[in-house]
Amino acid sequence: MKEQDQTKSTNIKWHNLTIDREKLEKMRGHKGMVIWFTGLSGSGKSTLANALNEVLHLDGFSTYVLDGDNIRHGLCKDLGFSDEDREENIRRIGEVANLFMNAGIITITAFVSPFISDRDKVRKIIGSQDFIEVYCAADITVCENRDTKGLYKKARLGEIKEFTGISSPYEAPHNPEIVVDTGSLDLNDSVEKVINYLKKENFLKKA
Ligand SMILES: Nc1ncnc2c1ncn2[C@@H]1O[C@H](COP(=O)(O)OS(=O)(=O)O)[C@@H](OP(=O)(O)O)[C@H]1O
Ligand SMILES: Nc1ncnc2c1ncn2[C@@H]1O[C@H](COP(=O)(O)OP(=O)(O)O)[C@@H](O)[C@H]1O
Numbered sequence: 001m002k003e004q005d006q007t008k009s010t011n012i013k014w015h016n017l018t019i020d021r022e023k024l025e026k027m028r029g030h031k032g033m034v035i036w037f038t039g040l041s042g043s044g045k046s047t048l049a050n051a052l053n054e055v056l057h058l059d060g061f062s063t064y065v066l067d068g069d070n071i072r073h074g075l076c077k078d079l080g081f082s083d084e085d086r087e088e089n090i091r092r093i094g095e096v097a098n099l100f101m102n103a104g105i106i107t108i109t110a111f112v113s114p115f116i117s118d119r120d121k122v123r124k125i126i127g128s129q130d131f132i133e134v135y136c137a138a139d140i141t142v143c144e145n146r147d148t149k150g151l152y153k154k155a156r157l158g159e160i161k162e163f164t165g166i167s168s169p170y171e172a173p174h175n176p177e178i179v180v181d182t183g184s185l186d187l188n189d190s191v192e193k194v195i196n197y198l199k200k201e202n203f204l205k206k207a
Contacts (some may be wrong), residue, residue, distance in 0.1 A: 024104035028062045032101040038113045042143035043183035044111035063106040094122035114170045133176040138183030151168030
């Protein structure tokens with residue numbers, strides 16, 4: 001299936017655009033990048049992504065959030081939660097995030113993205129220098145106690161199959177750029193931790 005897909009692109013030629021990433025970043029006054037949140041369902045990815053987005057937006061940065069539940073309503077509505085479908089989901093998001101970054105946008109993503117190999121593939125697409133992996137490190141007990149959408153309860157009852165952390169694996173990152181202990185830190189401190197990293201590493205330098 002994969003090989004066939006690759007063969008389909010053989011007669012396609014890349015077009016270089018005159019309004020390129022460099023020009024778009026100059027217009028926006030800052031670098032494009034991808035801030036990739038990963039973690040269990042309920043670990044705080046969406047909440048933190050949204051709060052970070054607000055702070056950066058109010059500070060004049062061009063930002064956009066790609067969020068798991070939303071993307072699965074459209075671009076990835078044909079995909080389920082088997083390992084293969086999750087791999088394809090993350091591959092598509094990685095490509096979309098790359099396009100947003102090339103438009104000079106600070107692209108914030110919030111996907112469970114449970115597999116190290118899939119996240120590493122996205123890191124390759126984006127380029128390690130522009131890819132900031134943020135591990136929302138709330139453990140399963142905290143997430144299950146929160147159960148914000150009632151999904152853990154359903155998963156325990158066997159009503160949802162292949163649920164991350166219960167009946168499908170989650171592989172925590174070995175060496176993420178940022179670990180946020182979203183199980184014990186409050187939201188403001190979590191946002192601050194991410195912002196401090198971005199500032200320290202010069203990602204938020206305005207041109
Ligand atoms: N089986 C199973 N496992 C995990 N999550 C499930 C499942 N079924 C539905 N949901 C809901 O879908 C959201 C996860 O979608 P993602 O696209 O982020 O998943 S993945 O990255 O492809 O693994 C996830 O969103 P978050 O709770 O925000 O993480 C859930 O609300
Ligand atoms: N430090 C924190 N960062 C993010 N969310 C937090 C934090 N502390 C508590 N929460 C709460 O945890 C829940 C996380 O839900 P959500 O953001 O939907 O997680 P996810 O997107 O990973 O499924 C929210 O109810 C949020 O208010």
